[in-house]
Amino acid sequence: MTTTPTALEREHEMSPDHALLRIRGLTVHYGRRAALDGLDLDLPAGQIVGLLGENGCGKSTLLKTLAGVYADYSGEIRVAGHSPGPESKAITSYLPDRSSLPDRARVSYCLDLFEDFFADFDRAKASELLAFFGLPETMRLKEMSKGMREKVQITLAMAREAQVYLLDEPISGVDPAARQGILDGILRNLNEDSLLLIATHLIHDLETALDSVVMMRHGTVLLTGQVDDLRAEHQASLDQIFRKVYGS
C-alpha cells in the first residue's frame, strides 16, 4: 500500500541537509484557546538555542509537545526524522517546568529510576555532575531548597547521552550568583552534535552561552536568528533586542 507523503516528508526528500528538529503548522488548543498557533520551526544539530517570549506565549507547551508528553496537537513534528513517540523519546531529554519526582526520594533513588528508564543515562556522569554541584546522593528531595532540587533535575536531564535536550526554565529558582555555575554544569560534557533548546526569561545570564534564539509570541515564532548576527544587525545586546521586540 502506498501512502501520500506529508509536507515534511516531501521537504525531507528535497533537502538532505535536514534539520534535527522540524516543525510545521504545530497547533495546540487548551479548550478554545490556541497555545500554539500554526508554528513552523527548523533547528539544526550542534546548537544551543534560547526559547524566549512573554509569559503565556507557548514556550512550555512547545517543549512539552516536542518531548512527546503532550500528544493532543495538529501539525507535524520530526525529531531526527521521528514523530513524537518512543523513538523520539529515546533520543530526547526533557526537563519539565515542574518536577514529578517523589518528594521523599533520595537523590540516589532518582538516579536508579533514570538508569532503569533511559538506556542512554550515564550514571557516572550524573555522579560527577552532582559532585560538581556539591549535592550528596544520600539527601532526600524534601530536605532540599528549590535551587538544590533544580540542580538535581538538571543533573538527571544532562546525564543522558541525548541528541536533543529540551530544558524548561532550568535556572529560574537559582540565585543570580550561582547561575553561572549551574550553566557551566549544563554545558559541561554537552556533545557538540546535540541540540539544546532552553526556555528562559533570564536572557542576560544566558546570552554568552546561546548560539541562536527563537522568540515567540501568541503561539507562533516571531523571530529567529544567530545571536551574533542579531547583535550585529541591531547593534545591541540580546537583552536589549528582546526589550525592543516585545516593547513594540
Ligand SMILES: Nc1ncnc2c1ncn2[C@@H]1O[C@H](COP(=O)(O)OP(=O)(O)OP(=O)(O)O)[C@@H](O)[C@H]1O
Ligand atoms: N493545562 C493548561 N490548561 C489550560 N490552558 C493552559 C494550560 N497550560 C497552558 N495553558 C495556556 O496556554 C498558553 C501558553 O502557556 P505556556 O505555559 O505554554 O506559556 P509559556 O510561554 O511557557 O509561559 P511562561 O513564560 O509563563 O512559563 C497560556 O495562555 C496558558 O494560560
